[in-house]
Amino acid sequence: MAIQKLTFNRKPTPLNPEFRPLYKMCVILLILKISSRSNTSSLLKLHFFSWMIKNEERRKQLISIVEDGNPQLPIFNIEPSLNQAILFLSSEGLIDTLVDRFKLTEKGGALIGEILDDATAFEKEIGFLNLIGKKFNEKKVDELLNHLSK
Known part of the structure; x- marks a missing residue:
């Protein structure tokens, strides 16, 4: 018995918020504002924080690294989506691209200020970044990479 007709019905597929471009852009701005010295960060640090901020287990792991000096x-x-978000932020004048860093602009600072004023926006992300603060600096990111490359 052969199939005579096959029909597909397109249904909307929900997109997880962490994959939405606007979410990525806001996370980048939050990292620059809350957890980066002089509102400036390397691409690697942005990738690292973006990855660690995604779920509770990773957040706890980074807190352990910062507070306890956990060597793991x-x-x-x-x-790639983070790189695309960075390009968009740069083209909109929300961040500046320096030689090897990205810096929050005045315009980006104003936008992130509005987000920080909203107590319901990015609660987990802001709470986590405030807890880490500026304790995980570029030197620690470099140490991480050196450790992983061995």
Whole structure:
């Protein structure tokens, strides 16, 4: 018995918020504002924080690294969507691209200020970044990479 007719009905597929471009852009701005010295960060640090911020287990792992000096450094992913979000933020004048860093602009600072003023927006992300603060700096990111490359 052969199939005479096959019909597909397109149904909307929900997109997980962490994959939405606007979410990625806001996370980048939050990282620059809350957890980066002089509102400036390397691409690698942005990727690392973006990866660690995604779920509770990873957040706890980074808190352990920062507070306890836990030597178990995690492996993390480099996400093309984060690079695309950075390009968009740069083209909109929300961040500046320096030689090897990205810096929050005044315009980006104003936008992130509005987000920080909304107590319901990005609660988990902001709470986590405030807890880490500026304790996980570029030097620690470099140490992480050196450790992973061995």
